[in-house]
Amino acid sequence: MIGGSLALALKAAGFASRVLGYDRDPGALAAGLEAGVIDSACEDLDAALAADIVVIAVPNVAAAALLEELLARTAHGHEGPVLTDVASVKGNLAAAAARGGPAPRFVPGHPIAGSERSGVGAANGALFQQHRVILTPLPEQDGDALALVRRLWESAGADVVCMGVAEHDAVLAATSHLPHVLAYCLVDDLAASPRREALFRFAAGGFRDFTRIASSDPVMWRDVALANRDALLEAVDEFSARLAALREAIASGDGVRLEATFSAAKTARDAFAEQQASAGREARRRPF
Amino acid sequence: MIGGSLALALKAAGFASRVLGYDRDPGALAAGLEAGVIDSACEDLDAALAADIVVIAVPNVAAAALLEELLARTAHGHEGPVLTDVASVKGNLAAAAARGGPAPRFVPGHPIAGSERSGVGAANGALFQQHRVILTPLPEQDGDALALVRRLWESAGADVVCMGVAEHDAVLAATSHLPHVLAYCLVDDLAASPRREALFRFAAGGFRDFTRIASSDPVMWRDVALANRDALLEAVDEFSARLAALREAIASGDGVRLEATFSAAKTARDAFAEQQASAGREARRRPF
Numbered sequence: 001m002i003g004g005s006l007a008l009a010l011k012a013a014g015f016a017s018r019v020l021g022y023d024r025d026p027g028a029l030a031a032g033l034e035a036g037v038i039d040s041a042c043e044d045l046d047a048a049l050a051a052d053i054v055v056i057a058v059p060n061v062a063a064a065a066l067l068e069e070l071l072a073r074t075a076h077g078h079e080g081p082v083l084t085d086v087a088s089v090k091g092n093l094a095a096a097a098a099r100g101g102p103a104p105r106f107v108p109g110h111p112i113a114g115s116e117r118s119g120v121g122a123a124n125g126a127l128f129q130q131h132r133v134i135l136t137p138l139p140e141q142d143g144d145a146l147a148l149v150r151r152l153w154e155s156a157g158a159d160v161v162c163m164g165v166a167e168h169d170a171v172l173a174a175t176s177h178l179p180h181v182l183a184y185c186l187v188d189d190l191a192a193s194p195r196r197e198a199l200f201r202f203a204a205g206g207f208r209d210f211t212r213i214a215s216s217d218p219v220m221w222r223d224v225a226l227a228n229r230d231a232l233l234e235a236v237d238e239f240s241a242r243l244a245a246l247r248e249a250i251a252s253g254d255g256v257r258l259e260a261t262f263s264a265a266k267t268a269r270d271a272f273a274e275q276q277a278s279a280g281r282e283a284r285r286r287p288f
Numbered sequence: 289m290i291g292g293s294l295a296l297a298l299k300a301a302g303f304a305s306r307v308l309g310y311d312r313d314p315g316a317l318a319a320g321l322e323a324g325v326i327d328s329a330c331e332d333l334d335a336a337l338a339a340d341i342v343v344i345a346v347p348n349v350a351a352a353a354l355l356e357e358l359l360a361r362t363a364h365g366h367e368g369p370v371l372t373d374v375a376s377v378k379g380n381l382a383a384a385a386a387r388g389g390p391a392p393r394f395v396p397g398h399p400i401a402g403s404e405r406s407g408v409g410a411a412n413g414a415l416f417q418q419h420r421v422i423l424t425p426l427p428e429q430d431g432d433a434l435a436l437v438r439r440l441w442e443s444a445g446a447d448v449v450c451m452g453v454a455e456h457d458a459v460l461a462a463t464s465h466l467p468h469v470l471a472y473c474l475v476d477d478l479a480a481s482p483r484r485e486a487l488f489r490f491a492a493g494g495f496r497d498f499t500r501i502a503s504s505d506p507v508m509w510r511d512v513a514l515a516n517r518d519a520l521l522e523a524v525d526e527f528s529a530r531l532a533a534l535r536e537a538i539a540s541g542d543g544v545r546l547e548a549t550f551s552a553a554k555t556a557r558d559a560f561a562e563q564q565a566s567a568g569r570e571a572r573r574r575p576f
Contacts, residue, residue: 171490187556187560200560201563205401208560211557218550219547246469246472255349265502268475
């Protein structure tokens with residue numbers, strides 16, 4: 001879904017004259033060709049390395065293994081294409097790149113865009129417009145490689161920002177990885193209940209929105225949880241401590257504390273929604 | 289918001305020829321009159337009791353106190369209008385009704401509809417169309433009173449179902465009250481972080497949907513948490529135990545377990561979304 005969406009965006013923008021696809025699943029390649037998402041399918045990794053830029057668009061753990069394989073075939077990135085990726089965790093990719101020495105032409109990247117859908121059939125060339133892409137340059141980063149990957153994402157309509165690997169992984173653990181774990185956990189909890197049928201029958205719009213992310217690809221999110229283990233555990237523990245405090249306020253009937261917590265959250269959430277809305281208005285005013 | 293939306297729906301459907309409003313806040317009454325949501329404003333509770341049906345549309349703890357006051361003024365419901373309410377918890381209202389003897393003409397009700405907005409300015413006459421309303425009849429329920437409240441909600445376009453008070457409160461604790469607590473807890477957690485600014489800056493669409501319910505009215509949800517304490521604590525504890533198990537799977541790198549949990553949740557969530565979508569298609573086929 002992410003790789004296909006980027007392919008469509010880059011072709012529409014004229015950034016890429018030709019997009020090659022490589023996938024271990026021949027069915028995905030055939031679907032990509034059929035839909036015009038890719039121009040040709042590569043039979044093997046070496047054929048893919050003929051490109052100017054290789055975008056690794058697979059789940060986080062597989063992405064690290066694939067990066068190591070590509071680095072092994074390109075004299076640790078000193079030959080061949082600029083390499084980048086789109087995975088949600090950057091620490092395990094930075095570590096994979098570091099094994100075997102500096103890899104200055106690998107640029108870790110993460111588009112903050114997506115949906116609960118997956119696969120090339122869900123590709124959407126407008127997916128990245130007005131969305132942020134975070135690049136987490138490595139200490140040894142080659143400036144030209146970084147500039148090329150920045151232009152690639154800007155061609156797709158994205159706003160590119162840079163931050164450190166550890167900062168990225170902590171921020172995403174709190175705002176994305178933890179919410180996914182909570183949503184999966186809640187739905188799994190309800191699905192295991194003896195009241196299951198009534199629960200889903202009477203769940204409403206609030207529940208639908210709250211659990212939308214629990215329809216996301218399980219393999220991708222398994223890999224995120226494994227790859228970002230330490231930051232995610234910290235976020236889970238922080239959240240659990242707050243939930244335990246809130247539980248105590250409920251148990252003791254502490255209405256003042258409950259209202260204070262709910263009000264503080266509402267204020268922060270309303271400010272976030274307003275900030276997102278005004279960023280959207282701002283983006284729509286700019287020429288694309 | 290709920291009371292005003294019902295007033296608009298009942299006037300549009302011709303169910304109510306005149307809607308009286310009573311509120312301790314004169315500004316809310318003036319806004320309701322100005323917007324045409326109510327036809328006239330009552331100066332006191334006794335004036336409101338001149339109606340055929342009184343709908344108590346205030347947060348849960350206040351609703352119980354108001355119900356007791358109305359029952360005291362109507363010989364415990366043996367005189368005056370049929371009484372009903374719209375609060376999210378039914379146990380504390382059933383208990384309030386029971387104080388002082390049976391109240392056969394009070395019909396506890398709960399429309400499964402709403403939004404994160406509140407106040408008469410957010411009133412929407414179409415709010416209940418194709419939504420469920422749960423009535424939880426009391427053992428002593430008067431049949432005519434129940435039938436009248438059922439017709440009221442059906443006039444507003446809702447599907448009415450009946451269930452027991454305890455079953456209602458357990459189902460809603462799991463599917464609505466717990467998700468609200470989790471969403472408030474997460475946003476409060478992030479808002480208290482030293483990284484606060486970066487967190488909200490890089491949060492994306494998944495976070496926006498997951499936390500939408502944290503923009504709900506804090507007083508209403510304080511009252512829900514207080515009124516449904518036991519069922520909510522049970523739901524929180526059940527969830528916390530599952531989250532602790534998931535935490536252990538993350539900590540030990542148990543990818544098999546993570547994928548199994550995420551897959552089970554995705555399957556259940558996809559089925560729920562499909563069920564909601566087909567219920568929506570079905571409802572649109574029926575003449576309103």
